[in-house]
Amino acid sequence: MATMEGSGSASYGKDVQTSTGGSQTDRAAVIIDGKAIADQIREEIGAEVAKMKEAVGNVPGLAVILVGARKDSATYVRMKKKACSEAGIQSFDVTLPEDATQDDVVAHVKHFNDNPAVHGILVQLPLPKHINEEAVLEAVSYEKDVDGFHPINVGTLAMQGRKPQFVSCTPKGCIELLKRSGVQMSGKRAVVLGRSNIVGTPAAMLLQRENATVTVVHSRTPNPAEITREADIVIAAIGKAELVRGDWFKPGAVVIDVGINAVEDSSRKTGYRLVGDVHFQEASQVASMITPVPGGVGPMTIAMLLSNTLEAAKRAYGVA
Amino acid sequence: MATMEGSGSASYGKDVQTSTGGSQTDRAAVIIDGKAIADQIREEIGAEVAKMKEAVGNVPGLAVILVGARKDSATYVRMKKKACSEAGIQSFDVTLPEDATQDDVVAHVKHFNDNPAVHGILVQLPLPKHINEEAVLEAVSYEKDVDGFHPINVGTLAMQGRKPQFVSCTPKGCIELLKRSGVQMSGKRAVVLGRSNIVGTPAAMLLQRENATVTVVHSRTPNPAEITREADIVIAAIGKAELVRGDWFKPGAVVIDVGINAVEDSSRKTGYRLVGDVHFQEASQVASMITPVPGGVGPMTIAMLLSNTLEAAKRAYGVA
Numbered sequence: 001m002a003t004m005e006g007s008g009s010a011s012y013g014k015d016v017q018t019s020t021g022g023s024q025t026d027r028a029a030v031i032i033d034g035k036a037i038a039d040q041i042r043e044e045i046g047a048e049v050a051k052m053k054e055a056v057g058n059v060p061g062l063a064v065i066l067v068g069a070r071k072d073s074a075t076y077v078r079m080k081k082k083a084c085s086e087a088g089i090q091s092f093d094v095t096l097p098e099d100a101t102q103d104d105v106v107a108h109v110k111h112f113n114d115n116p117a118v119h120g121i122l123v124q125l126p127l128p129k130h131i132n133e134e135a136v137l138e139a140v141s142y143e144k145d146v147d148g149f150h151p152i153n154v155g156t157l158a159m160q161g162r163k164p165q166f167v168s169c170t171p172k173g174c175i176e177l178l179k180r181s182g183v184q185m186s187g188k189r190a191v192v193l194g195r196s197n198i199v200g201t202p203a204a205m206l207l208q209r210e211n212a213t214v215t216v217v218h219s220r221t222p223n224p225a226e227i228t229r230e231a232d233i234v235i236a237a238i239g240k241a242e243l244v245r246g247d248w249f250k251p252g253a254v255v256i257d258v259g260i261n262a263v264e265d266s267s268r269k270t271g272y273r274l275v276g277d278v279h280f281q282e283a284s285q286v287a288s289m290i291t292p293v294p295g296g297v298g299p300m301t302i303a304m305l306l307s308n309t310l311e312a313a314k315r316a317y318g319v320a
Numbered sequence: 321m322a323t324m325e326g327s328g329s330a331s332y333g334k335d336v337q338t339s340t341g342g343s344q345t346d347r348a349a350v351i352i353d354g355k356a357i358a359d360q361i362r363e364e365i366g367a368e369v370a371k372m373k374e375a376v377g378n379v380p381g382l383a384v385i386l387v388g389a390r391k392d393s394a395t396y397v398r399m400k401k402k403a404c405s406e407a408g409i410q411s412f413d414v415t416l417p418e419d420a421t422q423d424d425v426v427a428h429v430k431h432f433n434d435n436p437a438v439h440g441i442l443v444q445l446p447l448p449k450h451i452n453e454e455a456v457l458e459a460v461s462y463e464k465d466v467d468g469f470h471p472i473n474v475g476t477l478a479m480q481g482r483k484p485q486f487v488s489c490t491p492k493g494c495i496e497l498l499k500r501s502g503v504q505m506s507g508k509r510a511v512v513l514g515r516s517n518i519v520g521t522p523a524a525m526l527l528q529r530e531n532a533t534v535t536v537v538h539s540r541t542p543n544p545a546e547i548t549r550e551a552d553i554v555i556a557a558i559g560k561a562e563l564v565r566g567d568w569f570k571p572g573a574v575v576i577d578v579g580i581n582a583v584e585d586s587s588r589k590t591g592y593r594l595v596g597d598v599h600f601q602e603a604s605q606v607a608s609m610i611t612p613v614p615g616g617v618g619p620m621t622i623a624m625l626l627s628n629t630l631e632a633a634k635r636a637y638g639v640a
Contacts, residue, residue: 134482151475151482158478158525159471159517162454187542195528197479205478208515211540213547220531222507227533230550 029255029287032181034173038299041176042087045306049088052310052319060313061090062120062146062305063112067105067131068098073124080122083302089309092118102131109139119312120146122305143315146308148172148202157205165315166308171203173300174235174256175210181289183233183254185210191231192216193224193244193277199237199258207233224248236277246282255283255290258297349575349607352501354493358619361496362407365626369408372630372639380633381410382440382466382625383432387425387451388418393444400442403622409629412438422451429459439632440466442625463635466628468492468522477525485635486628491523493620494555494576495530501609503553503574505530511551512536513544513564513597519557519578527553544568556597566602575603575610578617 053059062084066077077093084091092115094108105127112118121144127133142150148157148168156162178185190212194200200216207214212233217224219238228234228248234255236244241261249255259277276293284290291297314320373379382404386397397413404411412435414428425447432438441464447453462470468477468488476482498505510532514520520536527534532553537544539558548554548568554575556564561581569575579597596613604610611617634640 151472151479153475154478155471155473155475158474158521160515160521161517162471187540189547195480197481201478201480208536208538211538213535213537213541215533215535216528217533218528218531220507221533227509 029284029290030181031284032177032256032289032291032296034177034291034296035299037177037180038173038303040180041300041303042083042306045089045303045310046087048310052313052317053088055319056317058117058313058317059088059090060120060309061092061115061118062122062309063092063094063115063118064122064124065094065096065105065108065112066124067096067100068128070126073126077124080302080305083306084309087306087310089306090117098128100128100131102135105131105136106139109136113139113141113144116316118144119316120144120305120309122147144312146305146312148308149197154197154202157202157209166312167206167304168198168202169301169304169308170199170237170258170297171206171235172304172307173297174199174203174258175206176304177256177291177297177300178233178254181254183289185212185233188212188232189230190214190233190235191228192235192237193228194218194237194239194258196237200235203235203237203258207235238277240277241275242277242279244278244283246279246286249283249286251286252288253286255287256297257291257293260293260298349604349610350501351604352497352576352609352611352616354497354611354616355619357497357500358493358623360500361620361623362403362626365409365623365630366407368630372633372637373408375639376637378437378633378637379408379410380440380629381412381435381438382442382629383412383414383435383438384442384444385414385416385425385428385432386444387416387420388448390446393446397444400622400625403626404629407626407630409626410437418448420448420451422455425451425456426459429456433459433461433464436636438464439636440464440625440629442467464632466625466632468628469517474517474522477522477529486632487526487624488518488522489621489624489628490519490557490578490617491526491555492624492627493617494519494523494578495526496624497576497611497617497620498553498574501574503609505532505553508532508552509550510534510553510555511548512555512557513548514538514557514559514578516557520555523555523557523578527555558597560597561595562597562599564598564603566599566606569603569606571606572608573606575607576617577611577613580613580618 064077081091112121121140137149142152145166148166153164153166156164190207192200192204195216195218204214204216217227225248229250237258241263257276257278261275262272263275265273274294369379384397401411432441441460457469462472465486468486473484473486476484510527512520512524515536515538524534524536537547545568549570557578561583577596577598581595582592583595585593594614
């Protein structure tokens, strides 16, 4: 699957028919190249940051708080800082020891809340077990909550006539992929697989805002395949390697695969490979468009983090 | 339809099969008697209030703010105060003139926020046009937001692992009707017709919390009848008189009709009668259970307002 990365091309701006009739089994789906789309967005953000610097003399600032020494978390933080730097966004960071107290962490959050050069605050999850994540996340001012996790941002996302300060990065990235691939959402049926706070729930809210008719399928749904087959657009976010098979899809469906699961693979040096929640090979014979894993939704998450930070800075500096 | 009020009986505590096969056209649905269920809940609340008074010497308090002289609003406020009084809940009220300023209204809200004898605050809507409803509603402390309209309460309702302080009264009443009628929601397909902040959106969140698989159908859904026919449970909240016909339902579906619409009726002294969003006569031939209008969801809304006020007082006084 890794060899597919970069080989496909998304059809920018074209209106794609999501539910064409007839057999699709004789052709593979268009690959939505998340890496290429994310790169383009990051370039656009870089240009806007440069413009902002010229206009107001300031750039957006993102603060990242890392607690403990988890290797994966350290890698994510490094990637985020690198992405900031490439886009001209200033990054602030604090690394606290594994045994930092909750009060320590909250104190750093509050410090960043008060710092006018910081427009977004990100607490890298998971936090060590002795710290209450909810309490820490809620200490982040909802006006700097670039992760979109604060209940006020979730609530205003759900409400008609309201606009959240921030939308959670991964679901925002999913919708951006659909938009930039020319997929019409209004009036279409969408199924979201999974109802997590971080992906499934906000993804459903976003699809509904685009006027799709949305069904959320979850672990207690007795017939997920049958319901998923009704959908023109499917966002899979369940965290189970290749659980979603080809026969779950209506021919011509558009498939966004949020899952990133490591499965054993003795043919690789690392001993594993990454796969999505969707069985890519099967699904790509049925779908009209599909995101690969890796190289699909993943790269969009960081791009949306930069986008959220830029938006916050624009609000702070009154830049259009 | 009014003659049906009180004639049906809900099947308390019985587990009802929502999707039985075969033809249902030869029998009418069980009527879910919202009036009787609401009366029972109000009695239960009255008993709890009496217990609270004995235990801590205090009773719950509900503050109602009415602005202007709308007849319907005045009637609603009077009904709410009467219901409070019957349940032993203390009510506080302020009536402001039509030309009250937004600052006036907000000042009264804040006054009630600070009053420890007030556990719930309700601003009767609609407010006069010169007042920003959103600003007034957001001035209500989310800990006294018995209407459940505050974004924090909407957000925590949407989020897994979180619990809102309050759930909006009408959708809470719908779920209570289903529960007290013995309707199993877990694993069932539910369709919510309408996506308003006050009913449709929170109703969908509540059904999902009960582990139903929920689809929200709205004005931009091209085939609402087809999708509604997939549902075991339907909550209709669109505000269009009898738009939802009998053939929208799967045989055996459970139908909760939130709509209250006045239609001309020259045979009545008033010149009109009230009907729901659902064509009752047709639907009751197909559904297994259905709420009438009036006498279905309507009476539950006030019962849930009392229930929310009681809950808030329990939290304030640390009563289980």
